[in-house]
Amino acid sequence: MSMITVSWGDPMVRGRLAAIRQRAPFIYGVTNYVAATLSANVLLAIGAAPAIGTAPGWPGAFGRSAAAVWINTAALMSTSSHDIVHVASCAHEAGVPWVLDPVAFGAGSAEYDRIVMRLLDCAPAVIRGNASELMALAGADGGGRGVETAHGSHDAVRHIQTLSSESGAVVAVSGATDYIASGATIFAIKGGDVRLTRVTGAGCALGALIAAFLPVSDTAAEAACAAHATYAEAAGRVKTVGTGSFGVGLLDELSVLAGLQ
Template sequence: MEEITYEDPAVAGGIAAIRAGSPFVYGLTNYVAANLSANVLLAVGAGPAIGAAADFPTVFPAGAGAVWINTAALISNPAEPVTAAARAARAAGTRWVLDPVAVGAGAVEYDAFVASLLDHRPTVIRGNASELTALAGGDSTGRGVETTLSSADAVGAAEELARRTGAVVAVSGPTDYLTDGTRTVAVPGGDVRLTQVTGAGCSLGALIAGALAVVPDALTATAVAHAAYAVAAERAGARTTGTGSFAVALVDELSLLAV
């Protein structure tokens, strides 16, 4: 299987393209992850807007370079604005990222809502192994937002989900696996503290959207985000000891890429 790292010219080039293009990226996410998600995008030069205020969900997707929707936005929003944002993105032809956080953890009504968003044709679906296995129709194994499977366990489910939906599917873990259903690539690296910082996975969805705004090929854009995140996490981990300083250093290291 092909591996992609930050050393691949396409990855550094993609981050440089975000900086040069300064794309507007609109997102719906949960209040826990919003701050880090915005800072991750700002660190690489994108311009984020987050939230479902008034008619944001129906208006902003048409003018955005890309959109990301973390379905835990339902924590503080009703379902309709979330659906409206997905619908508006599809209608405008704006690429968008679906992060089905906690799907498959046993909340039946929530799981049905998440599955309904697939009708609006996300460009990329990213999540952990349990989430993506459940979304693909496999056994529900998640514990809340935490996975009980390794990323390698979910490669087959991710490939099936990609073929069924037409989306690029990205499984996060010690090694990330990205697939369009035909081509599957591995992105190694990162730091274990990504699993210990609230919103770190959610923020990766935001970064994927930032890359989708400027990188034409969706699989390449997804690899750009994952490989950049992995190297920034490694560099942050090398110079910090605790999880709080790691979170700050992660944003710092992203801000130093391709400058």
């Protein structure tokens, strides 16, 4: 297994973020109502153009016409499984790259997990999540507690490698160090801030960020690495103390990195 370290200092990362600002890609997302606002604001902070939700006709029209799509399966809290699968199917049929965030997969709801598994048939370009979710998706015992992980990102490395090989997707796990698997290759992104785990929707918004990088990157692995490195750098720059101001500071720092302050 080879491991490559990626950081904000890499010209590729900065170049891909600059490309988002230049192109302002339309990114369509289906996510849960808890995370929707932060996800939209993260995309706006870097210069992308978001739309979120499944208003009548949107799953088909936006699923086919967006530059990229992300699906956070916790959207099932308020969105039908039919609409979510329809978004994924339309994106897949149109060749639109998309990101799957299988929130709480393997945490005990078999009915929910079956819907997530159906989405894998629509060939996501990137699957991102916490260690428990991705270990369970790879067939291991993830031990997830609701939407929280019972494992560190380092515990999931071999499992995300397996999941990447079997699904054909790039697989990214978040933690103290983020790891991204593309077949046999593992990328490591260090940095960030523990307060990311204490702001509602911060992990979900990372899925949106990855989607924004997909249409401006040469590969899905490049997009995932650039998104994670940008997010880690922005989080690491926030100087405020509390978690509430951290969420705002994260958006501020993303906009600074993108040159949109």
